[in-house]
Amino acid sequence: MAMLLRLAAGLLLMSQVGASSAQDQARIARGKYLMEGVVACGNCHVARAENGAPVFSRGLSGGMVFDEPPFKAYAPNITPDPETGIGKWTDAQLGKAIREGIRPDGSIIGPPMPIEFYRRMSDADLAAIIAYLRVQPPVKNAVRKSEYRIPLPPDYGPAVKDVRAPSPRETIKYGQYLADIGHCMECHTPRDEKGMLVLTRLGAGGQVFKGPWGESVARNLTPHESGLKGWSKEEIAQAIRGTGRNGFHYKPPMAFDWYKNVSGADMNALVAYLGSLKPQPFGGKE
Numbered sequence: 183m184a185m186l187l188r189l190a191a192g193l194l195l196m197s198q199v200g201a202s203s204a205q206d207q208a209r210i211a212r213g214k215y216l217m218e219g220v221v222a223c224g225n226c227h228v229a230r231a232e233n234g235a236p237v238f239s240r241g242l243s244g245g246m247v248f249d250e251p252p253f254k255a256y257a258p259n260i261t262p263d264p265e266t267g268i269g270k271w272t273d274a275q276l277g278k279a280i281r282e283g284i285r286p287d288g289s290i291i292g293p294p295m296p297i298e299f300y301r302r303m304s305d306a307d308l309a310a311i312i313a314y315l316r317v318q319p320p321v322k323n324a325v326r327k328s329e330y331r332i333p334l335p336p337d338y339g340p341a342v343k344d345v346r347a348p349s350p351r352e353t354i355k356y357g358q359y360l361a362d363i364g365h366c367m368e369c370h371t372p373r374d375e376k377g378m379l380v381l382t383r384l385g386a387g388g389q390v391f392k393g394p395w396g397e398s399v400a401r402n403l404t405p406h407e408s409g410l411k412g413w414s415k416e417e418i419a420q421a422i423r424g425t426g427r428n429g430f431h432y433k434p435p436m437a438f439d440w441y442k443n444v445s446g447a448d449m450n451a452l453v454a455y456l457g458s459l460k461p462q463p464f465g466g467k468e
């Protein structure tokens with residue numbers, strides 16, 4: 183009898199291990215879908231070739247440089263390499279870095295890491311992204327420290343916890359959630375002289391990005407004449423995947439190399455959200 187019980191307990195344990203690894207697999211799959219799709223951390227954390235194309239073979243080992251008047255920022259190595267990456271960070275430390283912009287040593291992560299938007303990331307999606315980061319191959323690549331000529335904020339707000347994503351059935355709200363974790367508005371909203379986003383002009387475009395691709399200008403995503411008014415849903419979805427009207431190919435840093443993997447339903451929600459934005463004339467001026 184005792185043996186039978188022990189056997190039963192052993193089987194129970196085995197089935198629990200099985201269940202938790204199935205859960206882990208689902209979490210990693212969700213992380214992969216997000217990271218190789220709408221979330222697109224790699225748009226900054228993957229190195230770029232001379233021609234501006236992402237070098238996916240180097241993984242999320244960093245190296246992209248953002249040379250702007252207020253800062254010269256280097257995207258760090260976020261592969262699990264223990265010396266040059268995040269291999270020694272715990273899940274909680276990684277979560278705090280991503281959603282609150284605070285490193286394990288207490289220092290603040292500066293722009294253009296889009297912390298303001300990541301604060302709205304759900305607990306479940308954060309866990310999925312961390313699970314995905316953990317299973318990436320470690321890459322050794324020491325990245326330089328960023329230099330900020332502006333004071334960084336002491337923090338980005340109170341500690342973030344218990345965040346749930348809206349239901350995908352609430353299409354516009356869910357589309358906004360996807361746009362937040364996809365940091366669309368970090369690029370598509372004009373900035374003031376201090377480099378801060380002008381949130382009253384959400385989505386109006388106008389930021390200029392220089393790089394190996396030459397120069398590109400974030401476009402107006404609001405339903406205004408100078409924006410997406412008159413575009414079909416299909417045309418907007420196509421543009422997010424990288425091809426504009428008349429077969430025009432967009433330039434980086436628009437993250438089409440990632441966004442092209444966004445599912446039809448999620449793309450539909452994103453497009454519905456853009457349609458709900460307040461129409462605004464292009465750029466920073468009233």
Ligand code: HEC
Nearest residue numbers: 223226255256257258260279280290291292293294295328
């Ligand atoms: C728009 C560009 C951009 C995007 C998108 C971005 N990051 Fe970052 N990230 C940066 C930069 C630049 C830094 C360094 C800032 C500094 O030096 O203070 C950074 C810092 C970090 C750090 C701190 C690492 C360290 O060693 O200090 C982590 C962790 C991180 N990012 C993870 C992520 C994850 C996960 C995502 C996606 C959910 C993401 N980042 C998206 C640009 C970006």
Ligand code: HEC
Nearest residue numbers: 364365366369398399400401421422426432433435436437
């Ligand atoms: C890192 C900056 C960046 C991010 C993040 C970004 N975009 Fe863009 N986007 C751009 C730039 C720059 C262009 C214009 C590229 C060009 O002219 O070749 C653009 C172009 C577009 C266009 C084409 C509009 C037109 O009028 O032709 C659409 C639509 C668009 N982005 C939607 C989005 C959405 C939705 C997201 C988030 C899921 C997003 N973008 C995230 C920089 C960005």
